[in-house]
Amino acid sequence: MKKYPVVLAFSLFLTAISCTGKDQKSSDAPTENVTAETADGKIKTEEISYGINGVTHRSYAAYNPDLQGELPVVFVLPEWWGLTDYVKGRVRQLAKLGYYAVAVDYYGEGKVVETPEEAQKLSSHFYNIPIDARRMFDAVKNKIIITPNANYNKMAIIGYCFGGSQALNMARLSGDFKGVVSFHGNLKTGIRAKNNKAKYLVLNGAADKMVSKEEIEAFKKEMDSAKITYKFVDYPNALHAFTNPDATETGKKFNLPIAYDRQADEQSFNEMKSFLADVFK
Template sequence: MKLALYSVAMLAFLNFSCTDKSTLEKSTTELTDKKSMIKTEDLSYGINGVTHRSFAAYKTDSEGPLPVVFVLPEWWGLNDYVKNRAKQLAELGYYAVAVDYYGDGKVVETPEEAQKLSSHFYKIPIDARRMFDAAKNKVIIAENADHTRMAIVGYCFGGAQALNMGRTYNDFKGVVSFHGNLTTGIRAKNNKVKYLVLNGAADTLVPQEEIANYKKEMDSAKIDYKFVNYLDALHAFTNPEATATGKKFNIPVAYNKAADEKSWNEMKAFLAGVLK
């Protein structure tokens, strides 16, 4: 989406910045299910004097290092939704990392605050890369992570940034965007990264012109991508809290259970293919 369109409602759904003062704070929780143990921990590092705490989740009973999936959040920050997505990916056998863009694991409560913080990374995209670099550098040295097999999954703002990171780096096998904007400020290039774009057909924040331009750009660059539209799905269709959020703030977002489940299955098949 053109930068100008991100201004009010558009920027309302997106989020990202980086340096490296490495100290891994292993902590927190171990969640048990019937088959395995999931461990979660903070990957802690400093950026411009602020401590960032990205959230890692992985199975402790797996043999050898695990393929890595970065999870880029909605503009709300490092909330329970994105952490739960990381845990779900861990259940699938990945070393999953939800990236902390705002610092201190910050979560925002209003669209106004979220827009103020997330818009920075559209205006200054090099800060988006620095933010991602810092998290990536922590993962590369993590004992349980296989940095030769990495992918990125992003939601809304995180979906747009996932597309950009795929265009920026050569060492990712695949990128998945859930209801993210498609015009992101960095042009597509054929670096062998594969893309899966999962879009809501009723999403007014990703208009048909933007979709057409995205496809034209990807086709021109001869990039391997798949674009899936889900009938009747609005922006943020994978987030169970989206309907209540849309009503509270009068913004066009809503949960769609069918689209959520279908898109998750698309993602699972895609990741299994690119990270095998």
């Protein structure tokens, strides 16, 4: 399997190190396929567990049990910190919108990492060997096939930072999705896009120092060449990781140009809502 060039790998490292997860020290203990009522009202959450190479992966799902029939599925790919409370909160937000939402456990055991060094070590594997990321994703997707609340024929995928890059890769590698959304993710992933009818939505901070103008132009050229339907949105003055409320504090801690932007966060979430409603029509 080919590795990324050193320059790209370093760029991905800088991008990944800027992503921050809310409440990284998650206290959620692993459970075995249980469903529980949450404080979010009519939203139920459940753990989807499955084994990969001897490791139990514990993805996190949520849905509204009062909704009848099979629900459109939205996979949520996390920041490089793992299955944090931040990404679980995003899953519950999507469940409130009427979707069966699933946060994918890439590292196994619902792992949440606390240092950039450990996060970089774990996440770089999926940048360097994209097919392994596909295997991780396919494992949870195969569980969704037998989930009575989920509509396997209506699937979309979204991601944040590291997860945004991985979401773009999954759309490049698979024709299963109606749409893909990347929030402040890296755009240069080493896999060329092909027109498999998935629509793309890329939500980017205009002041993001982790995603260069050259990278943006190359991405747009790639999409145009493959005749892919896409929308690219720049949010004025927004830095990297602009959707995460902990980004400003983390930026100060690691001396990185990242910050939360409430306006960009709200606008990008609404942009995603409209996009999902359109692709699932």
